[in-house]
Amino acid sequence: MPGRELGRERWEELWSDLTAMLRDGERRGRIETLRPEHDPALLAPPDRGSVCASVVYTYRRAGQPCLVCGTPIARTTHLARNLFWCPTCQAG
Structure with missing residues (x-):
């Protein structure tokens, strides 16, 4: 908007x-x-190999499950830019 x-x-x-x-x-x-529960650096013990999307929630994760709700991450292009979002957590 x-x-x-x-x-x-x-x-x-x-x-x-x-x-x-x-x-x-x-x-x-x-x-x-990131939310603390998704930040591998803040986990005890620190989890450097975590499946926490390497500190991103949606970027370059099209089709993968949202870290918060599990909905597949969506992707589209706008003016030659890639856009990634969770259709549930980031609904318009």
Whole structure:
């Protein structure tokens, strides 16, 4: 959806989530932000060979199960860019 269609309340919620994720990424020294239960570096003991999609939820994982709900990851192209998402967790 275009940003101009969000409305003030939804924009504030989105901004709150984004700034929290950016602060977390800066604190951890990495761009990727994963839930702790999916981050191989945070598992005890650390699991470097984890099936945690190597720190991505959807990117380049078309057809593979979503780490959160198990739905196959979808893929399409838009303006020559590949887009990956979970149709359940990231439903429009």
